[in-house]
Amino acid sequence: xxxxxxxxxxxxxxxxxxxxxxxxxxxxxxxxxxxxxxxxxxxxxxxxxxxxxxxxxxxxxxxxxxxxxxxxxxxxxxxxxxxxxxxxxxxxxxxxxxxxxxxxxxxxxxxxxxxxxx
Amino acid sequence: xxxxxxxxxxxxxxxxxxxxxxxxxxxxxxxxxxxxxxxxxxxxxxxxxxxxxxxxxxxxxxxxxxxxxxxxxxxxxxxxxxxxxxxxxxxxxxxxxxxxxxxxxxxxxxx
Numbered sequence: 001x002x003x004x005x006x007x008x009x010x011x012x013x014x015x016x017x018x019x020x021x022x023x024x025x026x027x028x029x030x031x032x033x034x035x036x037x038x039x040x041x042x043x044x045x046x047x048x049x050x051x052x053x054x055x056x057x058x059x060x061x062x063x064x065x066x067x068x069x070x071x072x073x074x075x076x077x078x079x080x081x082x083x084x085x086x087x088x089x090x091x092x093x094x095x096x097x098x099x100x101x102x103x104x105x106x107x108x109x110x111x112x113x114x115x116x117x118x
Numbered sequence: 119x120x121x122x123x124x125x126x127x128x129x130x131x132x133x134x135x136x137x138x139x140x141x142x143x144x145x146x147x148x149x150x151x152x153x154x155x156x157x158x159x160x161x162x163x164x165x166x167x168x169x170x171x172x173x174x175x176x177x178x179x180x181x182x183x184x185x186x187x188x189x190x191x192x193x194x195x196x197x198x199x200x201x202x203x204x205x206x207x208x209x210x211x212x213x214x215x216x217x218x219x220x221x222x223x224x225x226x227x228x229x
Contacts, residue, residue, distance in 0.1 A: 004160070022194070040126065040221065041221060042206065042219050042220055043161075043219040043222075045216070050214070090160050092160070096215070098127050103214075104148070104149045104166065104168075104215065105149075105210060105215045105217065107163070109160030109216060110160050110161075111158075111159060111160050112160055
């Protein structure tokens with residue numbers, strides 16, 4: 001079974017609709033992230049959470065909201081979808097470890113949700 | 119602000135070595151990472167290097183770090199068609215260790 005799952009895997013919606021993307025993890029990690037990937041732009045961080053109820057804005061949070069009600073779940077909402085939110089969305093979890101006296105984090109990514117906003 | 123730069127494309131022949139380059143801006147980054155994204159999948163950690171090292175080798179992979187020039191490279195020896203993927207360089211920043219990713223280098227391996 002996959003450790004980080006995302007639903008749906010593909011979604012087509014219309015401008016103005018509200019949609020929610022779900023992410024679940026069985027890794028037991030406290031940290032969770034939402035990224036979007038666009039061709040030629042790489043990965044950009046939307047929101048992240050270091051614990052239940054902890055929410056932090058990333059680089060491109062406008063037009064998005066998130067909810068972290070449980071350690072294992074982190075959902076991303078588009079309140080009113082617009083075409084330039086068409087992208088590939090990834091959820092990730094983060095595992096911290098300490099090495100050489102510094103913090104290191106390994107991120108584990110879900111398979112992605114492909115979203116098309118018409 | 120923090121930025122990580124990579125070239126977008128690299129094409130090599132099967133059996134050759136591939137070298138993917140990356141430059142970063144945050145001199146206080148303690149760890150630098152290489153992630154691999156295969157077609158239709160999420161990113162997967164390939165390897166990482168601590169900032170006080172200048173080289174790390176792991177089977178066919180060699181990571182070189184020039185901290186003075188803020189330059190990181192990933193060398194893949196004997197490149198195979200299964201190595202075709204997008205490779206992302208990332209640096210950790212700040213006290214929380216958030217990752218900043220480059221735009222990714224798409225490696226194409228020709229038979």
